[in-house]
Amino acid sequence: MTEDTRLFSADSHCVITTDQVKQNLASKYHDAWEAGMAKYDAKRSEEMDGGSLELEDFVDLEAARHPGYFDAKARLQAMEEDGVHCEVMYSEFDFTSKVYQVGEHWQECATAYNNTLHDFASVDPKRILISYQLPLIEIDYAVSEIYRLADLGARSIQIPNFPSEVGMPDYHDERYTALWAAFEATGIVVANHLTLKDSLWDIFRRDPTPQKGIFTAMPGFAIGETLCWYILTGILERHPRLKVVFVEPGLFWLAGFIRYLDSRMHHHYDFPGVPELPSTYFKRQMAVTFVHEPEGVELRHELGINNVLWSTDFPHPVCNWPGAGEKIQKQFEGVPEDEVRAITWGNGARMYGIE
Numbered sequence: 385m386t387e388d389t390r391l392f393s394a395d396s397h398c399v400i401t402t403d404q405v406k407q408n409l410a411s412k413y414h415d416a417w418e419a420g421m422a423k424y425d426a427k428r429s430e431e432m433d434g435g436s437l438e439l440e441d442f443v444d445l446e447a448a449r450h451p452g453y454f455d456a457k458a459r460l461q462a463m464e465e466d467g468v469h470c471e472v473m474y475s476e477f478d479f480t481s482k483v484y485q486v487g488e489h490w491q492e493c494a495t496a497y498n499n500t501l502h503d504f505a506s507v508d509p510k511r512i513l514i515s516y517q518l519p520l521i522e523i524d525y526a527v528s529e530i531y532r533l534a535d536l537g538a539r540s541i542q543i544p545n546f547p548s549e550v551g552m553p554d555y556h557d558e559r560y561t562a563l564w565a566a567f568e569a570t571g572i573v574v575a576n577h578l579t580l581k582d583s584l585w586d587i588f589r590r591d592p593t594p595q596k597g598i599f600t601a602m603p604g605f606a607i608g609e610t611l612c613w614y615i616l617t618g619i620l621e622r623h624p625r626l627k628v629v630f631v632e633p634g635l636f637w638l639a640g641f642i643r644y645l646d647s648r649m650h651h652h653y654d655f656p657g658v659p660e661l662p663s664t665y666f667k668r669q670m671a672v673t674f675v676h677e678p679e680g681v682e683l684r685h686e687l688g689i690n691n692v693l694w695s696t697d698f699p700h701p702v703c704n705w706p707g708a709g710e711k712i713q714k715q716f717e718g719v720p721e722d723e724v725r726a727i728t729w730g731n732g733a734r735m736y737g738i739e
Contacts, residue, residue: 388725390469391708392732394693395577395631395673397700398514399454400475400500408503409496413489420486420493427485431585437596447699456507463511466708468696469729470738472513472540474577474631475501480542481579483519484550494519498529502536513736515540515575520552523559527566534570539736540629541567542575545610549582556617568625573735578632581606604634608641611670615645618657620665627735630672632697635679639686642666667691671735676702681716684727693735694728 402421406414452459463471479497486493498516505514516533518541520526533541548554567574584602591598607630614620614628645662649655667688674680675697684692694712696704704711716724732738 389467389709390729391467391694391712392729392736392738393463393468393471393696393698393704393708394629394671394732395675395695396471396473396698396703397453397476398456398459398473398504400477400497400504404503405493405497405500408499409493413492413496416486416489417493420490421482423485424482431582431588433589435588435596437588437600445699447703447705450699453699456504456512460508460511462698462705466696466706468708470511470513470732470736471696471698472515472575472732472736473505474515474542474575475517478579479517480519480544481550483517484521490519490521491525494525495529498533502533505537509537510738513539515542515577517542520544520547520550520560520563523563527562530563530566530570530572534572538570538572540573540575542577545576545579545607546581554617555613555619560619561622564619564623564626567627568623571625571627571737574626574628576607576610576628576630578603578607581609604632605637607633608637611641611666612645614670615662615665616655616658618655620669621658621660624669626669628670629693629735630670631695632675633672635672635674635677635683635687635692638672639679639683643686671731673697675700675704676711676715678715680727681719684719684723689723689726690731690734692727693732 402417406417409417447453450458450462452462463469479494483490483494501514501516505512516538518526518529520543530541544550544552553559580603584599584606587602588596588599611630620626642663649661667690671691671693672687673693673695675695680692680694694704696708698705712724712728716727
């Protein structure tokens with residue numbers, strides 16, 4: 385792997401288990417952890433109302449059987465074979481949703497969870513860029529955790545896409561000022577990974593198609609709400625060094641949505657404290673990941689050549705593994721080399737501080 389051929393993957397996944405977390409959690413808190421996880425599972429079961437949705441129903445999970453999904457050393461080997469020098473990794477265990485069910489010992493559990501993520505990345509933290517997860521129950525804790533994780537080498541921290549769903553104020557609230565300032569001071573990227581908005585479970589329950597094809601088409605659009613909150617409430621204007629990445633949003637709708645937001649500025653709508661067009665803030669402070677979507681290439685200039693991040697999305701369906709180099713050549717056919725390098729290496733390296 386030479387510097388000219390290195391790849392930066394801005395989205396991939398790994399498995400973190402409850403047993404691994406418990407190794408970093410004092411035994412006196414194990415009951416609180418188990419009770420919280422059980423409470424969350426019961427809530428999800430109620431939302432699904434007896435329905436089920438398994439990846440095995442509609443995809444080949446060959447990649448998910450690879451040992452690199454579970455073991456960091458095996459993952460590095462898989463990255464090396466595919467020419468991926470750095471990879472931002474997200475745990476499949478969405479603790480940013482589950483932590484709110486834990487109760488009074490949530491801080492101990494949250495710290496143990498992030499320490500477990502650090503253990504996974506510690507094999508080579510300059511190549512495995514683990515995305516830590518941050519509960520926002522108490523802002524003082526959240527701010528101190530940002531600085532603690534920064535000292536551990538953190539480059540990405542995931543926060544809830546929809547704070548109101550977990551009983552928190554929306555992100556324009558003044559309580560978050562210290563949070564955004566901590567992200568700015570440390571340079572850590574704010575990660576908003578695709579998740580399921582609670583209101584979508586109503587569609588899940590009504591969806592008559594065998595693999596819930598209506599339901600599974602919907603989640604990416606909800607990210608528009610999160611994007612609007614950052615831009616139209618003035619968060620990015622007030623915090624110009626804040627860096628935000630939307631992971632797996634689906635790019636086919638995004639360029640048109642931003643263009644639509646631009647068209648409404650100063651026409652029948654007032655957005656106090658937001659002097660610039662939404663596209664200006666997006667291109668200045670935001671980025672989006674993609675996998676196989678042709679829009680990652682076709683819309684690269686409209687979205688911003690510096691705002692599009694290639695990813696393997698290992699080991700999810702249609703991931704760019706194995707054979708990432710060949711897939712890139714096919715997907716980027718006819719694209720100038722400097723633009724290919726920007727999307728598959730330079731943009732991610734710059735955003736996450738990789739030299």
